[in-house]
Amino acid sequence: MKAAMYQGPGKIELTDVPDPQPQKNEYLVKVMYSGLCGTDLKTFKQGHRFFPPPCILGHEFSGVIIDAGTEADQSLIGSKITCAPYVPCHNCTDCRNELYELCNHKDGISSGTFCEYITIPKTVAEKGMVVLSDDCNMVELSLAEPVACVLNSVRKLGFKPGNNVLVMGAGPMGLIHAEILKKFGANQVLVTDFNEQRLAVARELGAHVANPKQTDLRQWIDGQTGADGLTDIVVAIGTPQAVEEAFNYAGNGTTINIFGGLASDTRINIDPNSIHYKEVRLIGSFGFAPNDFKMAARLLQSHSISLGKIVTNVIELKSIEEAFAMSLRQETIKAVISI
Helix, strand or coil, X not given: CEEEEEEECCEEEEEECCCCCCXXXXXXXXXXXXXXXXXXXXXXXHCCCCCCCCEECCCEEEEEEEEECCCCCHHHCCCEEEECCEECCCCCHHHHXXXXXXXXXXXXXXXXXXXXXXXXXHHHHHHHEEECCCCCCHHHHCCHHHHHHHHHHHHHHCCCCCCEEEEECCCHXXXXXHHHHHHCCCCEEEEECCCHXXXXXXXXXXXXXXXXXXXXXXXHHHHHHHXXXXXXXXXXXXXXXXXXXXXXXXXXXXXXXXXXXXXXXXXXXXXXXXXXXXXXXXXXXXXXXXXXXHHHHXXXXXXXXXXXXXXXXXXXXXXXXXXXXXXXXXXXXXXXXXX
């Protein structure tokens, strides 16, 4: 089969690798679409300790089950599906405390998804696979995983309808936040970014937008939210400066979520009086719980949310190197690879 093999920073090439053969407890899936995510870009740009080359990247996908082992459900052959790339054990202390992303006993799909075929263990399918309707939008359903990450973020915020939320960063994840927060009943969704193309999409999603290079954000936020101020702030930018800046906009009781990943040796400087006297909460979220993934698939399949404005390019597997280059140059918002 054809696979896009990551060979090290700045190097990815289309190559032939053996077709996977499903074991008795596995499903064989023909990958249809696979999203290009921030982790893939980070790995391609600078490497990643979890993805030593050579390896196949990609984990956001939709596909069709074309074969099943003798111990798997044969009736699912021919079904369109999406599946969580990993699932927790549900038995450890972290899982019992609903910290599923922190589970150290996860199980997952066989490989990255920038390739023609993958296998899914039955144990993973039982916890994380969603069978889709024949008329579903397979491009959008390939992105159930990033939507699940945003649902986890919104849940960790303790979001309630009527809240005023600032999303710092209008990349794909920031824009998915804007889409979901509006649909979940936010009073005001404010989005900031330097990229005017991305701000235009945020505006189309119903958010109020501002470019920090052109706007006094403190004054703008006050004008948009009035006396109520901000209930929640999502920092969807992976820089410590953005986290520190968020405290400048927090009011009494505001929750700040560090959603954008930071390097392990990063340090931030904050005024603890904001936490003590204004009861500002600083939290973080990453990944998703199994129920987040299933809800994401349901929301996409029912068209309760749509990623049509966020997916700006669908690119064939043979052109994946250009997809990485375009994404790094911010010439696309969200690229999906057509397998």
